[in-house]
Amino acid sequence: MVSAAVALAFVPLLLSLLLRYRHHAALLCRAALAPWLRERLGGAPREQRALRFVLAHAAPGDPRHVLRTLDRWSEAREHLSSVGPRKGRILERLLRERAPLAVLELGTYCGYATVLLAQGLPPGARLYTVEMDPRHAAVAEKVIRLAGFDERTVELIVGRSEEVIPRLREKHGLRKADFVFMDHWKRCYLRDLQLLEAHDLLAEGATVLADNVIFPGAPHFLQYAKTCGKYRCKVHRTSLEYFRAIPDGVAELTYAGPR
Template identity: 70%
Template sequence: MVSPAIALAFLPFIVTLLIRYRHYLVLLYRAVLVAWLRDRLTGISREQRAFQYLLTHAIPGDPHHILQTFDQWCYHCEHLSCVGPDKGRIVERVLLERAPLWVLELGTYCGYGTVLLAQGLPPGARLYTIEGDPRHAAVAEKVIRLAGFSEQTVSTGRKPSSAPETGEEMGGVQVELIVGPSEEVIPHLREKHGLMKANFVFMDHWKRCYLRDLQLLESHQLLAEGATILADNVLFPGAPHFLQYAKTCGKYHCKVHRASLEYFHAIPDGIAELRYTGTR
């Protein structure tokens, strides 16, 4: 048994920790505990609940309003690990500067990042987005269509059908949603999906996979010279090995855009921007 005197001695330390890390505790509560409880009470996932909210409140065919409605859900209802509006503006700015035509997204999740990318691409651009979880991909497919973009869904190991003819009213940007683990999809992007070289890559999947997948893109020569790679959440939850490699391998110019975690302004985060200079 711990004596009351010893317990009281640790009380200031515990209170200090609670105050210092209160924002992380709120994140844990909203992102894990609340979601777990509501999943069991409703029988559907929070991603599906978010899509139901979009159907009720968002304007179909309006990508900007789709994203705004997503943000309202995440601020006021439940937390989703989307890039969010603050870091989203960084992505939009870099897209505007680069105007890429061949874009690869790793980690579709609910489709927030996909819609964000697609609305900022020039006419005729092609966006390939990879999602490993079929349940998330099913939600993302509906979100992409709701936003008004041309879209086709392809499972790993199956060649895509001919490009759909819809989506011209959104500037002709076509989105291909590929369902499968990124480490299995990336080696076959050229022969199965027609991606010769990407000139823009957005990473927002498992952080531990960032370095592995970047090296896969290199080894399969899928990065165009001068390609831009944006990687979200490199400070929280963090991708230290990815950052270390990007800064020291000699293949990239690397900088980190400081920001805050999506929907939690008090938690520091950042997006890494890499410019591919080619092999040494």
């Protein structure tokens, strides 16, 4: 009787937690559990399923239509961890304002942000995008080329960011980046920012954008950016891609040079 009474006492708390975090539970189901179950039952990885959908429905050579098709997939079918349309507008606006000639993306995934960045580049600009997972890179390659961008505009580099960054100048010809977009493993943000500094790959005044700094979060990266004296830092408050009820943010750093 005592144990039953104790269990009943926790019911209101459990109901309250379920109600409060119902959107996070929905994200867990759509982003992790459902894809995992489909793959265990013999289906292709969700990125491959998304690619098949894009190849079947997107207009070749039309970057915006490719992005809208990826949005349709993520909104109605399975969640992809892409920047999405709401945060994408922040990215587009800043890219338009800065007009960078050398752009570096860390975390290509399926190529959503790569296409978004590439379509906003000024004439003569070049985008270098780094993806550690060869399977994701293979999907991204097809998405990027379907959108109409060739190797002269977008160079896709497969490898771990901590190994690629030190070779960017010598092997890939990136002297300094004017614009950096981070959307890979959040725990790598701070390490890779410091690697870019150590290898003198950030132009003075360069913009560094980092996605998902609130959810799932990158607290050490934000603390460093705000306190090291090398950056002006602001956070654009928004929501998680395709889940408006989950708060998120994009950090905007402006590099002032070494201190």
